Amino acid sequence: MNMHAIRIHTFGGPEVLQEESLPVPEPGNGEILVKVEAASVNPVDEKTREGEFPQVPDDALPSILGRDLCGVVEMVGAGVQEGARGDAVFALLGFDRGAFAQNVVVRRGEWARMPTNLSAVEAASVPLAALTAWQGMIDYGRLKSGQRVLIHGGAGGVGHFAIQIAKAKGAWVATTCAGADIDFVRSQGADIAIDYKAEKFEDSLSGIDLVYDLIAGETQERSYQVLKRGGALISTLEEPDKAKALYKNLTIARYTTQPDAWELAEIGALIELGRIKPVIHAVYPLAEVAMAEQALAEEHVRGKIVLTV
Numbered sequence: 001m002n003m004h005a006i007r008i009h010t011f012g013g014p015e016v017l018q019e020e021s022l023p024v025p026e027p028g029n030g031e032i033l034v035k036v037e038a039a040s041v042n043p044v045d046e047k048t049r050e051g052e053f054p055q056v057p058d059d060a061l062p063s064i065l066g067r068d069l070c071g072v073v074e075m076v077g078a079g080v081q082e083g084a085r086g087d088a089v090f091a092l093l094g095f096d097r098g099a100f101a102q103n104v105v106v107r108r109g110e111w112a113r114m115p116t117n118l119s120a121v122e123a124a125s126v127p128l129a130a131l132t133a134w135q136g137m138i139d140y141g142r143l144k145s146g147q148r149v150l151i152h153g154g155a156g157g158v159g160h161f162a163i164q165i166a167k168a169k170g171a172w173v174a175t176t177c178a179g180a181d182i183d184f185v186r187s188q189g190a191d192i193a194i195d196y197k198a199e200k201f202e203d204s205l206s207g208i209d210l211v212y213d214l215i216a217g218e219t220q221e222r223s224y225q226v227l228k229r230g231g232a233l234i235s236t237l238e239e240p241d242k243a244k245a246l247y248k249n250l251t252i253a254r255y256t257t258q259p260d261a262w263e264l265a266e267i268g269a270l271i272e273l274g275r276i277k278p279v280i281h282a283v284y285p286l287a288e289v290a291m292a293e294q295a296l297a298e299e300h301v302r303g304k305i306v307l308t309v
Helices: 043-049 120-124 127-140 157-168 179-187 218-223 242-248 261-272 286-298
Strands: 002-008 018-023 031-041 068-076 088-092 103-107 111-113 148-152 172-177 192-195 208-213 227-235 251-254 280-285 304-308
Touching: 002 286, 031 088, 031 120, 031 127, 031 286, 043 286, 068 103, 068 120, 068 127, 088 120, 088 127, 088 261, 111 261, 120 280, 120 304, 127 157, 127 208, 127 227, 127 251, 127 261, 148 157, 148 218, 157 172, 157 179, 157 261, 172 179, 179 192, 208 218, 218 227, 227 242, 242 251, 280 286, 286 304
Parallel strands: 148 172, 148 208, 172 192, 208 227, 227 251, 280 304
Antiparallel strands: 002 018, 031 068, 031 103, 031 304, 068 088, 088 111
């Protein structure tokens, strides 16, 4: 039995994305086969396609792109006790498989049950972006209730989850964003929203416990000014300056998100409690993945872009 999938055989522009018919994979020990209903588009997909993501080397091609998904379990491999055929799940995949396909094998530790109050499109938008925010702020930043957090880029896919997760954990949240996004980030729970073009955040903020950096560059450089001694500067993009961190005894990290079923289930529980809700910017069919990636790169995106499969 075959399935449709979007695969690349070489790195390059959108033209290297090819729709192909491939054999449906079979789940092995500890694995489930999922019929994909929706998959989200993330910046890592464009970077991978262009050959700029080191976790996917030349010898890994051809490769199916797509890191996260929502779908229904079609088959259960040996040793799987926590899932059954027909279960609705959402997942973040390892780098060796892709979600831009009708079916994908998902491994133990990558998936959790889909929140019951989300659609498949909404659920597919969650895993990579929400786990990125969770791991950055909680695992690396050691976020605690009552702390003051500054999130750079609060309107985007990761940023809007970061605001909600920080608020759910009891933090006070400031965020930088474009002027057009002020009302949006406030609707996500931000206590203070700063238009980065109209105001310097260091002029109005101080005593910040955690800066969560989704922008890098000079924005990260200026962030040292607002951090309190012993605070944390965590970035998805750029390694913070060790010398400046040492001066203020800061915890610093630049990290890559990893699949984590337990954390995904924790996020799912907060979604079912109404503490976190994904925002969908646009939805495209799988065959229009090139247009979806172009939209993510060129449009002013609030929340996530999702593909229906």
